[in-house]
Amino acid sequence: MTHLRINPSILSADFVNLEAELQRISSADAVHVDVMDNHFVPNLTLGLPVVRRIQQVSPLPLDVHLMIEDADRWAPQYAEAGAASVTFHAEAATAPVKLARELRDAGAKAAMALRPATPVEPYLDMLGELDMLLVMTVEPGFGGQSFLDLTLPKIRRAASAIEGAGLDLVIQVDGGITEETILRAAEAGATVFVAGSSVYGADDAASAITALRTAGFRDA
Numbered sequence: 001m002t003h004l005r006i007n008p009s010i011l012s013a014d015f016v017n018l019e020a021e022l023q024r025i026s027s028a029d030a031v032h033v034d035v036m037d038n039h040f041v042p043n044l045t046l047g048l049p050v051v052r053r054i055q056q057v058s059p060l061p062l063d064v065h066l067m068i069e070d071a072d073r074w075a076p077q078y079a080e081a082g083a084a085s086v087t088f089h090a091e092a093a094t095a096p097v098k099l100a101r102e103l104r105d106a107g108a109k110a111a112m113a114l115r116p117a118t119p120v121e122p123y124l125d126m127l128g129e130l131d132m133l134l135v136m137t138v139e140p141g142f143g144g145q146s147f148l149d150l151t152l153p154k155i156r157r158a159a160s161a162i163e164g165a166g167l168d169l170v171i172q173v174d175g176g177i178t179e180e181t182i183l184r185a186a187e188a189g190a191t192v193f194v195a196g197s198s199v200y201g202a203d204d205a206a207s208a209i210t211a212l213r214t215a216g217f218r219d220a
């Protein structure tokens with residue numbers, strides 16, 4: 001039975017009370033931290049100093065999702081800050097293989113993200129350099145959007161390429177993950193699920209995390 005990992009996104013948390021907001025999700029697998037630079041995406045969130053502070057107080061490992069330009073330059077610093085995994089966007093990296101190696105050398109899991117319209121095929125040869133592939137299931141930039149079913153075939157293709165090559169990287173999905181959509185993504189091959197509004201929008205975040213795990217379960 002595959003363990004479904006649920007990584008709540010603090011993009012939907014109360015940024016003024018982040019330490020308490022981290023406690024609300026202590027039953028999750030990791031905390032997903034969305035870093036946006038207002039260039040790669042039309043939104044601005046937080047950067048290295050805040051991530052360093054979250055790292056100090058978080059009871060959970062940090063899953064950092066970089067939606068920033070010039071990922072080659074900045075991503076290694078998030079690994080050095082102690083993030084358990086650092087995800088850069090394929091569209092924002094000039095040397096993704098080199099970058100993935102640098103992230104691993106700095107002690108983090110290396111992950112690469114694809115926008116909904118970015119195909120996985122050009123990257124199949126480098127999947128062995130990664131610990132995780134993030135298939136965006138909404139256009140990056142904002143929480144609270146609807147899951148894009150058009151991304152499901154890409155998840156299936158990535159999962160079959162990973163299985164065919166005998167690799168052990170996992171597929172993460174991010175955007176619009178709810179009790180209604182999680183099973184579709186799980187059936188396509190995802191095992192790590194980012195959920196912002198569906199966890200932080202609930203009165204009881206711990207129950208929302210359990211409900212997602214239950215809804216995504218399939219007898220594989």
Ligand SMILES: O=C(CO)[C@@H](O)[C@H](O)COP(=O)(O)O
Binds near residue numbers: 012065145196
């Ligand atoms: O990276 C992003 C958005 O760009 C996400 O991590 C969102 O924060 C997910 O939010 P929901 O769609 O789950 O509300």
Ligand SMILES: [Fe+2]
Binds near residue numbers: 034065194
């Ligand atoms: Fe994200």
